[in-house]
Amino acid sequence: MAGKKESNFINMFTSLLVISFVAGISLGSVYNLTKAPIAAAAAKKMEDALRLVLPDFDSIQPIKLKSAFEPDSLLVFQGFQNGQLTGWAVKTWSKKGFGGEVNLIAGFKPDGSIKNISVLDHKETPGLGDKMQASKSDWYRQFLDKNPADFRLKVKKDGGDVDAITAATISSRAFTEAVDRAWQTIENAKKEGGNE
């Protein structure tokens, strides 16, 4: 290692500077190159989630609706196909999960029936409450195409129509409550003609 530089101030300073300079240039460039794909990927993710729960759409309009149970509001995406409303996707929640909060997106058709539900995050027990996730079990399918107007959104134990997950009534209750919150919110908004 003949050419090893001595550790004097100038050497230290310049070598670090040069390295940072080169690193800066390369990173900046890489960033510029990947900026578009990253943005696209993020957009796609949101769209994918909505695609899952909403009927076909070509444009999305986010609105805030006053929650049916609380003074807060919920984020709702309205899907339009050729300017025609095709459904709502409601970002909803429940705090009654076994492990705490459960967040999900519930999609409704214009007639108020459920299109699909996608769990965003939860802290339920793996193997029990996490069966609410589409990737873990088909339990959520019992909600599809049901209209909460005649499908009572309560677990059977509480006098509703929902079959609870085996040994996870609490999680099922939370899930059901979140969906109910979304549905009631939409229904209220429908009645009041919306409050954007």
Added chain:
Amino acid sequence: MNDILLFTLLTLCLLAIVLAVVLYFVAQKFKVIEDPKIDLVEDVLPKANCGGCGFPGCRNFAEVTVKAANENNSLGDLNCPVGGNEVMKQVASILGLEVQEKDPLIAVVRCNGSFAHSPAKVRFDGPASCAFAHQLFAGEGGCQYGCLGLGDCVASCIFDAIHMDATTGLPVVNDLCTACGACVKACPRGIIELRSKGKKDRRIFVSCINKEKGGPAKKNCEAACIGCSKCQQVCPHDAIVMANNLAYIDFVKCKLCRKCVEVCPTDAIHEINFPPRKPKLEYTETNTQPPGGHDRLEKVQPVQNKTVDIE
């Protein structure tokens, strides 16, 4: 140039500058904390961390050697027994010094109180620890100098160079021995000695340290040195000294002529790695097996294994 690129550059360079300034401070404040030679020396050491050199570990030994070289310009008697001359030469050359050659040493077990030679008179019931047994009593065979056979030396050797022979109940040293001296320290009876390896690995030594008079010594062990001085008389090189009813062969003076071996009435003198002398002795020699050992072994009925395993 777009903004992002510019900001990236600026931020990174700024950070780099700050860092350079900070580090410059460090560099200034704490110039050369340690002698780089320490690392170099440590690199050539065997890293067994056995403590054979008398210091807690190889790193520590490296520090000591560097210090010695800087202060006294000599390594004195600092020695890494494990690495041997080879390593010490390298260390010396790193430090720019000469090192005098040391005779290679090896551990030697100076007791021949095997099950056969010194049959157990009592039975020990306790932890397999020579140190404890030594504190408690004279030993199963009755010889208060002899090997207790519980293997403290074996446990102390990190080089796997010493093991118990199940048939004799005595430890045997093999070629892996690096003369680190751990077993010497571990043996509560002081039976193990570091001796010159000898030419062609041949060595002759009195395999007994019993200081009792002939009678009592022989009472407990057939192979004891009884202090009869015959070997001293026959030695042409004055290599044998008698003290406390015990013969000792000085390995510096000993020329390996083997005369003493023949005259010893109890076969207490051992020769190792010599070619068989007479066709009469047809066995090959092992480290601690005395001439005639096998014959005797057959006469005596086998004794139970001495070691008591605890835990």
Added chain:
Amino acid sequence: MNKLVISGSPHIHDHDSVSKIMYTVVLAMIPAMLASFWFFGFDSLRVMLVAVISALLMEWATQKFLLKGPLTINDGSAVVSGILLAFNLPAGIPSWMVVAGAFVMIGVAKMTFGGLGKNPFNPALVGRVFMLISFPVEMTKWPVPRPLFATRLADAITGPTALGLFKEGVDAGQSAQTMLHASQMPTEIARFFGEMGGSLGEVSAIAILLGGAYMVYKKVIDWQLPLSILLTAFLFSGLFYLINPAVYAPPMFHLLTGGLILGAVFMATDMVTSPMTIKGKVVFGVGIGLLTVTIRLWGSYPEGISFAILIMNAFTPLINKAFKPKRFGSDVLKTAKI
């Protein structure tokens, strides 16, 4: 004459042995075993047998093939662990899961550390928590107890444990009072004798206390440890009951439900994993009591004693360091007594 033996003093021994201690514990568990047989029938026998046999098998196999040391399966410790694991399981648990749990219990929690006496954590509880997290569905299905001679239904009906029922109800917004008197809730007396949903060994408080008394009498355990757990749990849960009886259950409910008594009497007292001195044991017990109630009241699991004991097991070395026995000569009284 035969050879004299030389050994250090003392030359006599009180002839108690590890296996005697362990079989004393087995004896002490018999009332609880009978109770579980009474309430859960042959399923309880199946679970206990499978647990004990697989525990012994695992211990034998690891000692024979991995540790290559002496075989000590007859010292009884694996039997104790096996039965205690079974005591912590619901009666309907599939046998293969019991085998897996027992293997983890002995293989991971015990033999990995070198076997009896060296494990820092209670093996049966490691096995139990492992199963609880691995097989949550099966581990939370509690067969409804039916005394042996009552008319038996064709297939087992499952129901929640008293604690689970309570927690679920309160979480769902019911008041504590309603839940305590809900139809499914076992009565106080039932809770004491064990006619309620739960794991094999935990249901009958009286049977466990009987065993505990026997162990105290036999000097296998110190009474201070279980008592400190129960007392702490009683006081701590009682405090919250006083603050808000609408949300929190009364202390007696906490004492008699779940595995609190089982844990306090048989599992926290495992000498291998609990502190050595009485003072240390009391600290250990208070810790378990606090943690148990904390987990029950605010955690996600309805039952907390297993976790509480395991967590305190982790504290045991520190407790042992902090609470040394009182050294002789440490309090020097200058005044004469007589």
Added chain:
Amino acid sequence: MNQIQNFTKGLLKENPILVQVLGTCPTLGVTTSAFNGLGMGLATTFVLTMSNIVISLVRDFIPDKVRIPAFIVIIASFVTVVELVMQGFLPALYEQLGLFIPLIVVNCIVLGRAEAFASKNKPFSSMIDGLGMGFGFALALTVLGSIREFLGSGAVFNVKIIPGDLMLVFILAPGAFIALGYLIAITRKLKDHI
């Protein structure tokens, strides 16, 4: 040095995880499935190899005292590249690996190899070393991921082998520690036998 040996030493003899026990956090954090393990392993391999090459190229121009910061800048740059690329093109994996991608920068193996090897050796050797170590890392991660995935959910690389779940604990934190513990013990045994 023999380049083949240089490459293979990372696989078992000096395996960064199983023998040297470096970089334990990503090892435990991401190996919930074989696929995640492999992804993380390859990302690390990339950073390791590239930074080894670059450091080996510039090693003579860097004064000793700023060696570490300079190395960190280089390594961090490559980590950022991986981050950006993954975010753009493999968003799903990026989400799974999460925090552990930026943490590659503090992974002791990367800096360790830079210090111990690249700063003393030629670029080609350094590249081979980086590849070897990286593959060793990836191998260990994949094996651990497979074990945990199989024991946890009865699948390997998302292919179900046993219907239903097995022992969920292996997907969770405790299982990670325990599985790695035994894997290291087994590796030691294997190493002694080879």
Added chain:
Amino acid sequence: MEYIIIIISAVFVNNIVLAQFLGICPFIGVSNKIPTALGMSGAVLFVITLATIVTWLVQVYVLNPLGIQFLQTIAFILIIAGLVQMVEIILKKLSPGLYSALGVFLPLITTNCAVLGVAILTIQKDFNLIHGVVFAIANSLGFGFALVLFAGIREHIEIMEVPEGMKGVPIALVTAGILALAFMGFSGLV
């Protein structure tokens, strides 16, 4: 109350070592003796808190306004590396006592994921500065708690005879696994 929740969460429920897998190397490496574990915990507490403050400021006042969040990794690690060095100098000057207690651990900390991890998590969780500091302290406490507990167990294990094949790292990992198993009992507390 918020702070208490952050602390309980970081120390017990989402313990940085046992649940989040950060800082495992020192957790395994310097947990042989209780005093060492205490020293390391102290050093980590100091560095994590300081690093979180500085990185938060840099993120909020430099990276965010300039739109160069992608430089987070490189900027943070440089800051941490520089900071650790600086702390070392300052400590040596101002408080040699503290330095000899904590200083030896400082070099270990640069390559400890916990520091960078907590800094990044603070940003990801959108904490304000005060929350960030509490979060950092809580996590270091969680680290120290786990480390000291673990050191106690390991001192105990050291005295007992562990099977040859499991000695050292394997037994430490299995123990950590069981500890993590026990800590799962805290889930749901917050």
Added chain:
Amino acid sequence: MMKLATFRIGGVHPPENKLSANEPIIRLPLPKQLVIPLSQNLGAAPKPVVKKGDEVKKGQLIARGEAFISANLHAPASGKIAKIDDAVDSSGYRRMAIFLDVTDDEWMEGIDSTDELIHQNLPSSEVIRERIKEAGIVGMGGAAFPTHVKMMIPEEKKAEVLLINGVECEPYLTSDHRLMLEKTQEIILGIRILMKAIDVKRALIGVENNKPDAINRLQQFCNADNGIEVHALKVKYPQGGEKQLIKALLGREVPSGKLPIEVGCVVSNVGTAFAVYEAVQKNRPLIERVVTVTGKKLTKPSNFLVRIGTPMSALIEAAGGMPVDTGKIVNGGPMMGKALPTTDIPITKGSSGVLLVDQSESRRSTPNTCIRCARCVTVCPMGLEPYLLARISKLSLVERAEKERIMDCIECGSCQYTCPSALPLLDYIRLGKQRTASYLRNRK
């Protein structure tokens, strides 16, 4: 009855097995040859003042203790010195001994050979100490510490109480018990001499409650005697340990590493008191002692008055001969005694008993592993953690051992006696003590 006093922490209660409690002390006939080991006391061995061929009279000085801690030796009988050579001692090691061929049993001149009690004329404390020293008296409680050294109270300390150890807590042993019954008055006189020697006004005799006859008898004579009290103590081993005895009688704790004088106490055995009486009032040196010979299979467990130097085989013969299945011979009691390799070993000043253990009991059970049951901790009278001490001794961690107070261990054996895993705890602790002691010496 009131609750009996005892020490506070630890202790065990092994079966008492006092087989020879009702056997009166018998004088054993003199053997042909006596072998008198030089080293019979704690401290340095005395130097012989006779040589081979010398004729000596019973009671004549044959070796003088020159070092500070050392004790004189006297001829136990009249005869001729056969040789001064090494002889196997109780550990099997060969040590120097004086071999005496016995010719007759005549006391040397100037020694009072009558049995008459002498109450009066207590000399001054200096003279008492000098006589004790001349007589070669060592502690008869087992440790054989030279008594005159014990009587020299350091100047800055003040002795307040003399404690007389009549506890005899070792199972099987009855020599002190018999001595208290048969030589009560002599003992009381000896106590008064000792009180004068160390200038105290109070003496307490501690006797365990399993010897009610001895307590009664002592009390008879104490009533008149001011300042001497007899206290019955609860039966608990190791009550006889001096620190435990002080705790039991006075509630004082001797600080770690300190001597009893630290709390104003001096402890002596009843046998010592008897020997002191004989030395001071009758001018008799210490040449004989009471030895219990016992064992479950022995035909006649007995208490013998034995001359120092008599081989143990003679005692065993007199007690009915060695049972065939004897597996272990113990010099002393079963808790603290030493196992012997042969019976050709002479009785010394410190031998209090010979115990023959039959084969079935002589081997220890196979040790298991420690299950941390804490029984050893509970029974340790010194408040130590034997399981830990044994482990760290095995690992040679001397510094840790010192911190855990290994040097406080009194080697009572309670821990090993009670360990359900049958671990050789005390064996390891002894090893650790030895290593720690040498480490401490080197550090100084």
